[in-house]
Amino acid sequence: MPPRSALKRQVNRLPPERRISDIMAAAKQVFVEKGYNDALITDIALRAGVVEGSIYRFFANKRELLVKVVEHWFEEMLRDDAEQFAAVRGSWNQIRFIVYTHLTSIHRDPALSRLMFQEIRPAPDYRGSHLFELNRAYTHRLVDVVKAGIAAGELRPESSPNLVRDLVFGCIEHRTWAFLRGEGDFDPAEMADAITNLVHHGLALGSEPASPMESVVARLETATARLEAAAGIAPAKSSSSRPR
Amino acid sequence: MPPRSALKRQVNRLPPERRISDIMAAAKQVFVEKGYNDALITDIALRAGVVEGSIYRFFANKRELLVKVVEHWFEEMLRDDAEQFAAVRGSWNQIRFIVYTHLTSIHRDPALSRLMFQEIRPAPDYRGSHLFELNRAYTHRLVDVVKAGIAAGELRPESSPNLVRDLVFGCIEHRTWAFLRGEGDFDPAEMADAITNLVHHGLALGSEPASPMESVVARLETATARLEAAAGIAPAKSSSSRPR
DNA sequence: GGCGCTAATAAATACCATTCATCATCGTCG
DNA sequence: CGACGATGATGAATGGTATTTATTAGCGCC
Known part of the structure; x- marks a missing residue:
């Protein structure tokens, strides 16, 4: 049956790496928004600017993606x-x-x-x-x-x-x-x-005399860690403020 | 239109509690063997001795089951x-x-x-x-x-x-x-x-070592050194965090 | 400037959960 | 004791979605 020979299929060729990264970016979005089960291949394809079938050229199935x-x-x-x-x-x-x-x-x-x-x-x-x-x-x-x-x-x-x-x-x-x-x-x-x-x-009260000192030191250590964090010495707010 | 009136449908009526427990027992088996996704309602129905549709009389859907x-x-x-x-x-x-x-x-x-x-x-x-x-x-x-x-x-x-x-x-x-x-x-x-x-x-070497005080002091010194190193930095935000 | 190779497409297929129109059985009442 | 209505039970239809496939379009090569 010749439905529309007048209608030419739009095809947009791209290098594979580009296609793959487009698809993965779209998939990430959709998986994040919907979770695995409710993520639709159709939706991913749409956002990646390809058609469903194209995804299967690069990924064996939804799970591999x-x-x-x-x-x-x-x-x-x-x-x-x-x-x-x-x-x-x-x-x-x-x-x-x-x-x-x-x-x-x-x-x-x-x-x-x-x-x-x-x-x-x-x-x-x-x-x-x-x-x-x-x-x-x-x-x-x-x-x-x-x-x-x-x-x-x-x-x-x-x-x-x-x-x-x-x-x-x-x-x-x-x-x-x-x-x-x-x-x-x-x-x-x-x-x-x-x-x-x-x-x-740990939980147990050690056998040593329950030194108040113990908790003072612990608190001091905690405070230090926070100071360090604020100073960016140790635990910085990693990637959000860093170039990748 | 009556396709085969010669073929009489086999129907087996049972009290609801019995049906429910049969279905749940079958479902348990199948879920255990196959996991949620690969468990088929058809399979559960078969093992429970009912037809697919009957399961939906007692359970709203697969997940509720x-x-x-x-x-x-x-x-x-x-x-x-x-x-x-x-x-x-x-x-x-x-x-x-x-x-x-x-x-x-x-x-x-x-x-x-x-x-x-x-x-x-x-x-x-x-x-x-x-x-x-x-x-x-x-x-x-x-x-x-x-x-x-x-x-x-x-x-x-x-x-x-x-x-x-x-x-x-x-x-x-x-x-x-x-x-x-x-x-x-x-x-x-x-x-x-x-x-x-x-x-x-817990993890920390507590009271066991010779002098408990020794390690407390050691930790205090370490903490102090870190504080000094980080000195000059504004204290961390709100954080009422303490060792609990 | 034609020719094959392969990316890309759109339609077809397959698989299941869920729904629905219909039938069979039981208890009840005339 | 036999119809009858209510409802349990059925099996086929529906709908949604991953995956496959047959077909087409663009690119590079000669």
């Missing part, structure tokens, strides 16, 4: 954090820095964080994926900090570094779920202080 | 745990008990736990749902333990009970994700000990 989008975000984030971290000294400060930057990332990109937690990490092929490796590197900094702290005699030698990692990242995630669902807000600096202190000192 | 299934499981679990808990004494033992039973539930029903974490909790209407209330009650036992421990002088008074809750449940979840994806196994008892100890004592 999601993974690529989150990967891209995560890589960018890692780059931003890495250099600053190198300057921080002392186990308390290092833990606090890691907690603070992680909280800040969640606070800045709740929707992407959610996609990572809810859609990516539970997938059966997560282990073995590039994102798994990226995340491993990301959380491993904390493992190294704990090991170094033990070696330096600052931390209890019987602490399992991997367990500390799960304690810290798990705590952060659990505590931010309400925010990730869109309920209320939180202050990354304040929460970072609280978490770091709790992990560092 | 999921919620009901998980609710049922959770309620059962709560009942089982509650009585035993009443007998445990001492904050370490109580925390250990809660950690252990939670780990055991995850170990026994990984698929249902996953559905709870991945499908139910992130939903925008989670807060306000019955499961939210159930879970609140479930985790609140730990909050009460911490409060009681503080009151009894066993735990540090500046610990935030809610933060401890997030620390513990977050840690458990983070540490069990690999298992929930089907990778490897874990020993609930062993993990419960490790988590409880870490939370209880």
